[in-house]
Amino acid sequence: MSERLLSLDGPGPFGTPPGEPDGPAAGAPPAPSASLPRPRTSALARFALVGEVVQGGFVELWAHKLRSILTLSLLMLGVFTLVVMTSVMDGVVDKISTGVAGMSWDGTLLLVPKAPTTSEEQKRFAMSPGLRYEDLSRLTAPHPKVLGFIPRANARTTVRVAGGAERVFVAGVTHDYSLLMNRPIGVGRGLTEDDERRRSTVAVVGATLGSKLFGGTDPVGRDVVLEGVPYRIVGVLAAGQIFSDENYMDANGFLIPLETFMDRVNPGHSLDQLGVKLRSRADLDEVTSVMVARARQAHHGIEDVEVKDLEAEIARAWQRFLEQVRGWRIVLSSLAATVLLVGGVGVLSVMLISFADRRYEIGLRKAMGASDGEILVQFLLEALVLAALGAFLGTLAGGALCRGLSALFPYGLPVNPVGMVIAWVVALGLALVFGLYPALRASRLSPMEAMR
Numbered sequence: 001m002s003e004r005l006l007s008l009d010g011p012g013p014f015g016t017p018p019g020e021p022d023g024p025a026a027g028a029p030p031a032p033s034a035s036l037p038r039p040r041t042s043a044l045a046r047f048a049l050v051g052e053v054v055q056g057g058f059v060e061l062w063a064h065k066l067r068s069i070l071t072l073s074l075l076m077l078g079v080f081t082l083v084v085m086t087s088v089m090d091g092v093v094d095k096i097s098t099g100v101a102g103m104s105w106d107g108t109l110l111l112v113p114k115a116p117t118t119s120e121e122q123k124r125f126a127m128s129p130g131l132r133y134e135d136l137s138r139l140t141a142p143h144p145k146v147l148g149f150i151p152r153a154n155a156r157t158t159v160r161v162a163g164g165a166e167r168v169f170v171a172g173v174t175h176d177y178s179l180l181m182n183r184p185i186g187v188g189r190g191l192t193e194d195d196e197r198r199r200s201t202v203a204v205v206g207a208t209l210g211s212k213l214f215g216g217t218d219p220v221g222r223d224v225v226l227e228g229v230p231y232r233i234v235g236v237l238a239a240g241q242i243f244s245d246e247n248y249m250d251a252n253g254f255l256i257p258l259e260t261f262m263d264r265v266n267p268g269h270s271l272d273q274l275g276v277k278l279r280s281r282a283d284l285d286e287v288t289s290v291m292v293a294r295a296r297q298a299h300h301g302i303e304d305v306e307v308k309d310l311e312a313e314i315a316r317a318w319q320r321f322l323e324q325v326r327g328w329r330i331v332l333s334s335l336a337a338t339v340l341l342v343g344g345v346g347v348l349s350v351m352l353i354s355f356a357d358r359r360y361e362i363g364l365r366k367a368m369g370a371s372d373g374e375i376l377v378q379f380l381l382e383a384l385v386l387a388a389l390g391a392f393l394g395t396l397a398g399g400a401l402c403r404g405l406s407a408l409f410p411y412g413l414p415v416n417p418v419g420m421v422i423a424w425v426v427a428l429g430l431a432l433v434f435g436l437y438p439a440l441r442a443s444r445l446s447p448m449e450a451m452r
Helices: 002-006 043-063 065-103 119-125 133-139 193-198 207-214 245-251 258-264 281-298 310-357 359-367 372-408 417-443
Strands: 108-113 146-161 164-173 185-188 202-205 223-226 229-237 253-257 273-278 305-309
Touching: 065 310, 065 372, 065 417, 108 281, 108 310, 133 146, 133 281, 146 207, 146 258, 164 207, 164 245, 164 258, 193 258, 202 207, 202 223, 207 229, 207 245, 223 253, 229 253, 245 253, 253 258, 273 281, 281 305, 305 310, 310 359, 310 372, 310 417, 359 372, 372 417
Parallel strands: 164 253, 202 229
Antiparallel strands: 108 273, 108 305, 146 164, 146 223, 146 273, 185 229, 202 253, 223 229
């Protein structure tokens, strides 16, 4: 009897049943030693298993609310930072590029008075009246490679209106200033050649100043008093971005005909600058030489003016701006990556705690036939569910903030799809990396040890 109980080779639970001969029946072929192959799981069954795992992940999140909220908050903040950072940076670059284009200094030379640097230059410059209105007849002579000339004279004075007085900028310009400098008229009309010829006391007011002086009502047709002389407002500049001193003065001041400015505001007839708009950027050197020669001839050989290549200066400033933007991208990306990394550690903590709490469940699943790979995939899917939920909430919050800030940018502030994809990939990738260790531990757990 003891020998029969010790024999465990038979098909029965305790070996060969009583009354049966040991070993295979006479004449029967020996039983194959390999186990039968597992039946293949259908695609529908696999999909149902994935759905069950995802549902189980949400159940686990709901069962441990505080722990899940802390982990989701970190993942959400990381994704939120990446989404908002990439979108806002794109919006800032668009806004700055629009403002730079609005300055209209592309292909433009600027003649300005030159400051003396030595005592000899001071003596020589004292013999020249400097850049004056009377020089325009010589300096602005037509040239085939010049699109137009933009003289400008500035002053700061007090304007009186019915509601009081205000300190403002006044600029004397020509009738084509708005066209050449991209200053469109929002309401009314701009200055005309007839205004220049008649030396009319008319003015175009900037959008900011017009709203300030007249409380948002239409300023066209109103009268203001400049230097004791009444001026009729005939137009209002359209609102635009301010990226230069000229932009600021135009938005917060008045434009009047240059001849009127010289007669009534600046009896000295001095000019602050003369812009030269080129037809082609390739003609820069030639036109520069021409303008320098004209200025020298007008000032009897005294070179008391200098030429600035505004486009080159703006290009250098633009490169400096892009370098600053690149630095800010690195800083904010590092911040977002740090938050996401901490969120990945949170995923690791949650999955380890989940593994410790569900050892019996893991053992039971394995006892019922679940393979190591299925347990591994189950835990990895649960980690992905956690990360996807955090990324989804972060994307929603980032999109809402971008929508709220869109009015501050010229082209709105759409969510950058590249930033959103990067945020999701990083969040899900960290979930896989940090969820792999708990998944491996769960898959290698023996059923006997788990159910002990």
